[in-house]
Amino acid sequence: MARLKLATVWLGGCSGCHMSFLDLDEWLIDLAAQVDLVYSPFADVKEYPQGVDVVLVEGAIANEDHLQMIQTVRERSQILVSFGDCAVTGNVTALRNPLGSAEPVLQRCYIEAADIHGTIPHEPGIVPPLLDQVQPVHTVVPVDIYLPGCPPSATRIQTVLEALLRGEKPQLEGREFIKFG
Numbered sequence: 603m604a605r606l607k608l609a610t611v612w613l614g615g616c617s618g619c620h621m622s623f624l625d626l627d628e629w630l631i632d633l634a635a636q637v638d639l640v641y642s643p644f645a646d647v648k649e650y651p652q653g654v655d656v657v658l659v660e661g662a663i664a665n666e667d668h669l670q671m672i673q674t675v676r677e678r679s680q681i682l683v684s685f686g687d688c689a690v691t692g693n694v695t696a697l698r699n700p701l702g703s704a705e706p707v708l709q710r711c712y713i714e715a716a717d718i719h720g721t722i723p724h725e726p727g728i729v730p731p732l733l734d735q736v737q738p739v740h741t742v743v744p745v746d747i748y749l750p751g752c753p754p755s756a757t758r759i760q761t762v763l764e765a766l767l768r769g770e771k772p773q774l775e776g777r778e779f780i781k782f783g
């Protein structure tokens with residue numbers, strides 16, 4: 603049987619969801635026997651490959667690079683899992699949305715809070731411009747499975763991956779599996 607091609611992607615999130623993935627501990631060894639990790643912050647792969655079976659997407663869409671990346675991810679992946687509350691709702695990453703745009707945050711961080719010579723970073727092609735409004739993943743591209751939690755527990759992640767490895771759609775029910783936060 604062909605090994606499942608698994609990817610994980612880190613967009614506008616704190617990496618806590620990926621840390622929770624590492625909390626799978628020894629089950630990672632079982633997982634490694636069944637999948638090829640073809641793209642991830644854990645792997646040194648520069649370009650998102652074609653033909654991904656399952657991708658876990660951590661984080662919301664917060665800048666122009668994220669917008670471009672999520673389109674590529676969607677085009678090249680069969681099953682897209684919205685991985686963690688920032689991906690599912692915007693969560694912490696979207697806290698700046700009521701301010702109306704990214705400008706007040708940039709002013710606060712890089713000008714008002716600067717010790718000396720405050721400057722807002724501006725390097726076209728290197729520093730991606732922030733979007734005015736942070737968006738959860740499903741508002742930009744279709745999502746197949748929602749995996750909530752901040753972060754989702756390792757048990758929740760394992761339950762989803764085990765179902766996908768069996769070729770089934772994960773059934774997340776009850777407080778243990780669909781609680782936010």
Ligand code: SF4
Binds near residue numbers: 618660661752
């Ligand atoms: S859902 Fe929580 S743990 Fe995951 S990226 Fe967002 S803030 Fe971090």
